[in-house]
Amino acid sequence: MRPTRLLMIASICAACFTSQAIAQNDRETVFDGRSARSFAGAVLAGRTAEADRDLVTAIDLYQKALRFDPDNADIKQRLMVLLFNHGKFEDGIAIANELKGDPVLENVSRLALGIEAIRQREYTSAENLLDYAGVNDLERMVYGLLRAWAHHGDGNVKEAHATIDALLGPDWYGIFKGFHKAALEEVNGNVKAARRLYTTVITDQNGGNTAPDTYVRAAMALAGMEARAGNRQKALDAIATGSAFLPGYTPLKALRQRIEADDPPRAEIRNAAEGAAAVLFTVGSALSRSGAEDFVSLYLNFANSLDPENAATLIMLGSLAENLGKPEQAIAVYRRVPEDSVMHRVSELQLGLNLADLGRVEEAKGHLKALIDEDPQDMRSYLAYGSVLSDAKAYREMADNYDRAVDAIGVLPDRSHWNIFFQRGIAYERLKEWPKAEPNFERALELFPNQPRVMNYLGYSWVDMNINLEEGMDLIREAVRLRPNDGYIVDSLGWAYYRLGDYDNAVRELERAVEIRPGDPTINDHLGDAYWRAGRRLEARYQWDRALTMEPELTEVPKIKHKIDNGLPDNTEPVPSAAKSPDDESKRIQEPDNGGKKSQSTPPSSAMKAHYEVKPGQTLWTIAAEVLGDGNLYRDILRANPSLNGDADLIHPGQIIKLP
Numbered sequence: 001m002r003p004t005r006l007l008m009i010a011s012i013c014a015a016c017f018t019s020q021a022i023a024q025n026d027r028e029t030v031f032d033g034r035s036a037r038s039f040a041g042a043v044l045a046g047r048t049a050e051a052d053r054d055l056v057t058a059i060d061l062y063q064k065a066l067r068f069d070p071d072n073a074d075i076k077q078r079l080m081v082l083l084f085n086h087g088k089f090e091d092g093i094a095i096a097n098e099l100k101g102d103p104v105l106e107n108v109s110r111l112a113l114g115i116e117a118i119r120q121r122e123y124t125s126a127e128n129l130l131d132y133a134g135v136n137d138l139e140r141m142v143y144g145l146l147r148a149w150a151h152h153g154d155g156n157v158k159e160a161h162a163t164i165d166a167l168l169g170p171d172w173y174g175i176f177k178g179f180h181k182a183a184l185e186e187v188n189g190n191v192k193a194a195r196r197l198y199t200t201v202i203t204d205q206n207g208g209n210t211a212p213d214t215y216v217r218a219a220m221a222l223a224g225m226e227a228r229a230g231n232r233q234k235a236l237d238a239i240a241t242g243s244a245f246l247p248g249y250t251p252l253k254a255l256r257q258r259i260e261a262d263d264p265p266r267a268e269i270r271n272a273a274e275g276a277a278a279v280l281f282t283v284g285s286a287l288s289r290s291g292a293e294d295f296v297s298l299y300l301n302f303a304n305s306l307d308p309e310n311a312a313t314l315i316m317l318g319s320l321a322e323n324l325g326k327p328e329q330a331i332a333v334y335r336r337v338p339e340d341s342v343m344h345r346v347s348e349l350q351l352g353l354n355l356a357d358l359g360r361v362e363e364a365k366g367h368l369k370a371l372i373d374e375d376p377q378d379m380r381s382y383l384a385y386g387s388v389l390s391d392a393k394a395y396r397e398m399a400d401n402y403d404r405a406v407d408a409i410g411v412l413p414d415r416s417h418w419n420i421f422f423q424r425g426i427a428y429e430r431l432k433e434w435p436k437a438e439p440n441f442e443r444a445l446e447l448f449p450n451q452p453r454v455m456n457y458l459g460y461s462w463v464d465m466n467i468n469l470e471e472g473m474d475l476i477r478e479a480v481r482l483r484p485n486d487g488y489i490v491d492s493l494g495w496a497y498y499r500l501g502d503y504d505n506a507v508r509e510l511e512r513a514v515e516i517r518p519g520d521p522t523i524n525d526h527l528g529d530a531y532w533r534a535g536r537r538l539e540a541r542y543q544w545d546r547a548l549t550m551e552p553e554l555t556e557v558p559k560i561k562h563k564i565d566n567g568l569p570d571n572t573e574p575v576p577s578a579a580k581s582p583d584d585e586s587k588r589i590q591e592p593d594n595g596g597k598k599s600q601s602t603p604p605s606s607a608m609k610a611h612y613e614v615k616p617g618q619t620l621w622t623i624a625a626e627v628l629g630d631g632n633l634y635r636d637i638l639r640a641n642p643s644l645n646g647d648a649d650l651i652h653p654g655q656i657i658k659l660p
Contacts, residue, residue, distance in 0.1 A: 123154035153272030227264035277307035487517030
């Protein structure tokens, strides 16, 4: 069964017990539960709060609804799932006990009660609760793997293995069965069998593409096991295999450092509870996708209830909170990642970026700078810190940061370092130190020829300064050719024509840019200017009016209003305040149009959080080559997007993917 089918089953399963509300990240719900004076009122308000991801309010309202109708099974079910997703496991279990006799609702209540039995080490009870056929392949596998770990907890090692062997299903079962059989052998102390099974998992890259997190977890488990057994070279070989699958993955680097220092971490799975948690994590991470956050969150919170300090689960829960626009919640989760975990640095980088999202810029700067001091060779730290400095317009600090990064790279940078030079060029350009900026853009292009963002920035800068005009226009045109559906690069081409006084071509390109990015205030403002110069003054004022409705920068509002009232000056020079800085390219990352709301995008220098819009004809390989500098790094993008379920073929034009 292909991953798309697995995802379809997941959403069907999710629909059985929870709504699939779309996150409204830019809207805060403020509701006083005391104003709900009827069952219908409480339910309606509760569903509104649930859609807005305000779980605290939704829980309060559903509890109030149950005071009006204590036996309403549907509301109990909704409340139970919300309690689990809010980390209130014991409260959710109380409701699960009330629902366990209802065959329509037992797919969740039975699972929760089975997990609670494992938590309480009541393994015989867990075996009985988890003896459930399920309604689809996914449920059968999850219940079967959990039942195997319950058998292990009860001392029935042979029965545990037999239970996994008896799981017959589609091909994608293979990586999950292989990983958990290997983990069972490792827990039982059978290193030889565990080595064979882990090795089987990590030599199957097709299986790994189905569940990248499980593949990498197997490589790390094998490396840790070999290191603890004193087999350093075998451990490093396992890490090398994982790194080939997922280049640049920070936890693999941290694990290698620990092993080289003869300080391997403890095994992640040491008992039945941690094994059951791994079942829920491996499946939840494989099924993670936009629009299914409730379902994935349920599995991850179940996993967290069994293994509260597991770093991989905590980091994914933090990422879910980020995606739902809950930076405070994300920070709280990231702070729980154990300091001795090889994944601790990942959580610390994300924590710093979320501090900045909350406006705690100085705290974020101090936090991220400390991470650079801790490991000056980690380029992601410089990029994360640089993104915060860019947002704060602290360009001198930004330039100093990337100067330090270049020093750390040394005299032999490789293709992967192009973005360091690009960001350093942006910093110096914003400081109006062009003699320092230009060589960095050119160096970035040497490392990564035909990188569209760099060509766009450098080409526009030349045109804007009235130098190298022909070469600059060629760079911008080539950037547009490579990314014809990138509204911001098309905007640069249109604005370059405008700067050169070619208003007909400016209108043509800017109209196309607005078609691609209809909700962007800057592009609409540019089109208004081009219309005015082309003699289309009624359309110009209309376009400026549109730009005002799209929440432009506050400093631009009076300038746009002045143009609406007075038009542009009679001379043919554009109004300086309206001119597009090439810095806009560095700050407006491709995101879905949000109905005219101001973009809250992250600069590309924040490699941890940037997003990218898939264009027609692109593959994950070409995106990796374009954005990361190496097509082989497509696995990094797979790893950053659990929603792709390890399948590079799942991307489609218009899709928004996270960049690693």
